[in-house]
Amino acid sequence: MKKLILPIFSGVLFIMVYSSCQKEMAKPQQVRMVVSRDLFSYDYNSTRLTDSRIIDNKKASLGRVLFYDKGVSVNNAKACASCHVQAFAFSDGNQVSMGFMQTPGTRNAMPLFNLPEDGFYFWDMRARNLKDMILDPAVHKTEMGMGSPEEIVKKFRGIGYIQDLFNHVYELEKDQDITEDRIRECLAEFVLSIQSHRSHFDGAAQNISQLPLEVQAGRSVFITAQCNNCHGEDNFNNQAMQNSSVVFVNHPPNFRDKDPYRKTPSEEKDSSNNAASIFFGQDFANIGLDYSYSDPGMSMDLLHFLNAKNPGQGFFKIPSLRNLAYTAPYMHDGRFATLDEVLNHYNREIKDNSVLDERLRIHVFGTDPNSFDVLPQHRKLNLSEEDIKNLKSFLLYLSDEQLVRDPKWSSPFVPVP
Ligand code: HEC
Numbered sequence: 001m002k003k004l005i006l007p008i009f010s011g012v013l014f015i016m017v018y019s020s021c022q023k024e025m026a027k028p029q030q031v032r033m034v035v036s037r038d039l040f041s042y043d044y045n046s047t048r049l050t051d052s053r054i055i056d057n058k059k060a061s062l063g064r065v066l067f068y069d070k071g072v073s074v075n076n077a078k079a080c081a082s083c084h085v086q087a088f089a090f091s092d093g094n095q096v097s098m099g100f101m102q103t104p105g106t107r108n109a110m111p112l113f114n115l116p117e118d119g120f121y122f123w124d125m126r127a128r129n130l131k132d133m134i135l136d137p138a139v140h141k142t143e144m145g146m147g148s149p150e151e152i153v154k155k156f157r158g159i160g161y162i163q164d165l166f167n168h169v170y171e172l173e174k175d176q177d178i179t180e181d182r183i184r185e186c187l188a189e190f191v192l193s194i195q196s197h198r199s200h201f202d203g204a205a206q207n208i209s210q211l212p213l214e215v216q217a218g219r220s221v222f223i224t225a226q227c228n229n230c231h232g233e234d235n236f237n238n239q240a241m242q243n244s245s246v247v248f249v250n251h252p253p254n255f256r257d258k259d260p261y262r263k264t265p266s267e268e269k270d271s272s273n274n275a276a277s278i279f280f281g282q283d284f285a286n287i288g289l290d291y292s293y294s295d296p297g298m299s300m301d302l303l304h305f306l307n308a309k310n311p312g313q314g315f316f317k318i319p320s321l322r323n324l325a326y327t328a329p330y331m332h333d334g335r336f337a338t339l340d341e342v343l344n345h346y347n348r349e350i351k352d353n354s355v356l357d358e359r360l361r362i363h364v365f366g367t368d369p370n371s372f373d374v375l376p377q378h379r380k381l382n383l384s385e386e387d388i389k390n391l392k393s394f395l396l397y398l399s400d401e402q403l404v405r406d407p408k409w410s411s412p413f414v415p416v417p
């Protein structure tokens, strides 16, 4: 009973005009667009995901349409893809992103790749599951302005080509149900499929001596400067990757084994919550951008839940260092326009605030090799210009051109020929 559905919508024209009663809203888009005929031709699975997690290609393909559809915002002005642009590794190139009424937000749009299904999302790590959080931007007051997920469902039910797509993907009879859960499922499937593992470095990681000399030198600076204490593992954010073939950068053992920042495993066991299970899942830090933060970052509740030893303001999720060639400006508030500004921060500008991450402070080892003191001051990196140049080469080598080019993640809408 699932005959001729494909021909129906692959040929269908639609005009992106939605009824909108609020006059002050942006003009609806009048361009005639169609869903590309090759919509269902891509394989969204990648070697980077485990065998146990197979992406449903039909759902991801429908998710791709929803991700690029401005109908997800209340006035048809913004799609997810307006702030998560493929050319910018799914960030948006702005210091902070603009919402559906062109009101600036307060944070830098995060790039989207290598996201886990269960992790911590947003700069302040407030959300815990991809499918559960996936419509948060849509119902955000300034980002996309939809009143509720039900409103999105209602709106989609009135759009013919979306109904056709759902009928096709879920093998429904005509005009069966578009549900909130299905919308979430498809969007999450698409976002989960965005995997980045094809940088020059991935190609050569097993063979460090084959890397260009300045990249090799930069990698050494990265390790001696202990960037990998926080930007470790192969997503360069301490997030252990599923199905990882190589761990490119190891944590220096003295930090990995006796991480001064977290409680020890036995302390973990004593604590009454279940934070231990997510111990190395995703990491966060205060890197001394300010003495006092205007954006408080992670909530105290979450910091306590995660057993942060010295909780306070200004803790943010550690971002991946993949794809920095595309993701400027940098930091939660996009304060640094260039990588040079970022490296200058770590080299000279760290503020010794009272909750500065211990991994950025001076450690003094005592006579007992198993203990050390942490001083209140940050450690000085003393990077030379040469070091910085090399470090930059290494960091940029982690960028994945295929991520920003692969058509399977591009807009599925094409203008009417
Ligand atoms: C108006 C711009 C804007 C729009 C539209 C938008 N986002 Fe975002 N997105 C952001 C910003 C800004 C953040 C960081 C927000 C924060 O930390 O509070 C973010 C964060 C995220 C994250 C978390 C990533 C991480 O590493 O933790 C995901 C996932 C995400 N957005 C997906 C989506 C999806 C799906 C849509 C469409 C339903 C969407 N976004 C629409 C700006 C936007």
Ligand code: HEC
Pocket (backbone or CB within 6 Å): 222, 225, 226, 227, 228, 229, 230, 231, 284, 285, 286, 287, 289, 314, 316, 317, 318, 319, 320, 321, 324, 327, 329, 330, 331, 332, 333, 342, 346, 357, 359, 360, 391
């Ligand atoms: C204590 C943990 C920690 C250490 C050590 C550390 N970083 Fe970071 N890094 C972070 C956090 C957390 C952020 C985001 C901070 C924010 O936005 O407030 C960040 C942000 C960045 C960014 C911006 C990425 C983006 O997408 O916005 C770059 C680039 C970066 N770090 C490079 C480095 C380099 C190079 C080193 C070594 C010199 C280093 N980091 C050392 C935790 C750390």
